[in-house]
Amino acid sequence: MKIPERRRRLGRAAGTVGALLLATALHASQQTPSTAPATDTTLSVAGDVARPLTLTPAELKAMPRTTVTIVDQGRDVKYTGVLVGDVLARAGASLGREMSGPALSTYVLASAKDGYQVVFSLAELDPAFTTNDIIIADTVDGQPLFDYQGPLRLVAPHDKRGARSVRMLQRLDVVRLRK
Amino acid sequence: MRRTIAAVVAAAAYVAAIVSGTARPAAESAFTWNLPRGFPAPRVPAGNAMTPEKVDLGRHLFYDARLSANRQQSCASCHEQARAFTDGRERAVGSTGEVHPRNSMSLVNVGYAGVLTWGNPSLTRLEDQALVPMFGDHPIELGLARPGTALLERLREDARYRAMFAAAFPAEAAPFTIDNVTRALASFERSIISARSPYDRYHTDRVQDAISPAARRGEILFFSQPFSCFRCHHGFMMAGATDFEGRQPRAEGGVEFHNTGLYNLAGALSYPPPNTGVYEITQKAEDVGRFKAPTLRNISVTGPYMHDGSIATLDGVLDHYAAGGRTIADGPHRGIGHDNPNKSRTVRGFTLTPGQRADFIAFLNALTDEELLRDPRFSNPWTAPGR
Numbered sequence: 001m002k003i004p005e006r007r008r009r010l011g012r013a014a015g016t017v018g019a020l021l022l023a024t025a026l027h028a029s030q031q032t033p034s035t036a037p038a039t040d041t042t043l044s045v046a047g048d049v050a051r052p053l054t055l056t057p058a059e060l061k062a063m064p065r066t067t068v069t070i071v072d073q074g075r076d077v078k079y080t081g082v083l084v085g086d087v088l089a090r091a092g093a094s095l096g097r098e099m100s101g102p103a104l105s106t107y108v109l110a111s112a113k114d115g116y117q118v119v120f121s122l123a124e125l126d127p128a129f130t131t132n133d134i135i136i137a138d139t140v141d142g143q144p145l146f147d148y149q150g151p152l153r154l155v156a157p158h159d160k161r162g163a164r165s166v167r168m169l170q171r172l173d174v175v176r177l178r179k
Numbered sequence: 180m181r182r183t184i185a186a187v188v189a190a191a192a193y194v195a196a197i198v199s200g201t202a203r204p205a206a207e208s209a210f211t212w213n214l215p216r217g218f219p220a221p222r223v224p225a226g227n228a229m230t231p232e233k234v235d236l237g238r239h240l241f242y243d244a245r246l247s248a249n250r251q252q253s254c255a256s257c258h259e260q261a262r263a264f265t266d267g268r269e270r271a272v273g274s275t276g277e278v279h280p281r282n283s284m285s286l287v288n289v290g291y292a293g294v295l296t297w298g299n300p301s302l303t304r305l306e307d308q309a310l311v312p313m314f315g316d317h318p319i320e321l322g323l324a325r326p327g328t329a330l331l332e333r334l335r336e337d338a339r340y341r342a343m344f345a346a347a348f349p350a351e352a353a354p355f356t357i358d359n360v361t362r363a364l365a366s367f368e369r370s371i372i373s374a375r376s377p378y379d380r381y382h383t384d385r386v387q388d389a390i391s392p393a394a395r396r397g398e399i400l401f402f403s404q405p406f407s408c409f410r411c412h413h414g415f416m417m418a419g420a421t422d423f424e425g426r427q428p429r430a431e432g433g434v435e436f437h438n439t440g441l442y443n444l445a446g447a448l449s450y451p452p453p454n455t456g457v458y459e460i461t462q463k464a465e466d467v468g469r470f471k472a473p474t475l476r477n478i479s480v481t482g483p484y485m486h487d488g489s490i491a492t493l494d495g496v497l498d499h500y501a502a503g504g505r506t507i508a509d510g511p512h513r514g515i516g517h518d519n520p521n522k523s524r525t526v527r528g529f530t531l532t533p534g535q536r537a538d539f540i541a542f543l544n545a546l547t548d549e550e551l552l553r554d555p556r557f558s559n560p561w562t563a564p565g566r
Contacts, residue, residue, distance in 0.1 A: 074219030114403035148402040
């Protein structure tokens, strides 16, 4: 994965309307936190969050969708999924207005089924703080991910190398260094 | 003087032929790549645009034993189509019987190879590489004498070549040159592009049952952390050092070469000379044993394996990597490859169950492009039906 090229689909609403929709969605999610058992196809969010959760593929599909395009070996490849920031918000991580003080020294450990792990700062996953568009993808070019990639893949489209685009993503652990 | 007069006469005849309409104008025709889906355009060096005529000429030269001094070998002697353009030997054997230190590399999709040989980071153009087997004497391969005049005379005697050289290089009054021989050979080699393996049908065409469940499990193992095969054999070529049109240089620069712990001899050189890898070029101690990661496409038909063909089977290759380096107990090459001081950090060893081994092998076998092995576009034109 090289030379990320931001071509985010504009299906995601922006501005006041979008914020209201997102707030409504988050409110709904707070009322019905996911308690699905962790499996090979689910995503767990744990650690220093208000509402640790486990999301099924169907629950992820129901969240606002974002498409990012990366250039992979000379051709455009489109990954579609959910902003990591939206998932973290649903788990009650300190984002948006809370992104100050200890939140700025908080990191997120992304772990894959095969043991691979990478780290992001919480701030770089916060859509209100940066425009990194880092997503948890479940489709590539409109198709399900391959077995060796999925069912979920974290895609960091602005990284110059693909090493943090974790294949077979299973878990996000939020770790606050300053309590 | 006689040569000058001949050249003038030839040029005049050529111009007359164009005027009379019996020769092609000095324009090159377009070549159609027909690239597999997902494959980028190959990088073609300036000064050697692809044309059907050059590819056709190159194909004839590639299969012509007149390219060796003793007329015993052609390029195809060490690059057989049925073996994905390798030769089945541990190490190649030249036209005079001299044994090459290295295993013949596959030419399938070679137009995407960022570097062309096992251990020379600077040999990146097929036009340049062709000169090595033609004129190299260490070892002797085709055994031609520089500057190649005898070869050109030999080719010029053949009326078919007179027509083909004129068609391939229409702007040149005297197209019989060594440069043009290498341009044509390189053009043919670049045209050998194919990706019709079961794995391609599964991965690119999304035909779920194109590969077996075992091969699908093997794919997951291949791309998983404990095994990390993909770290060196990556991308659509499943190789290191892939290049194509528009590719940006890696941020850290350079091409990947790896010491996999195949040997660990005592002394200054841990790999047996002359096969010391990139060290042969750089003379840097840290480059001892560093070789290119070759493509894994068609790997089931390109054995024996490794830069010196010293592992006979894919099972043996898996044993080597599972051990994190090969141990040779006796003989002049004895040593524990696992402990080679230059060994790549990626080669750490792993535990492989019998089931995982079978899955790996199934996956590697799924990379074989059977159509390529008999594709008439790449076959010997001198023996083709109707010739």
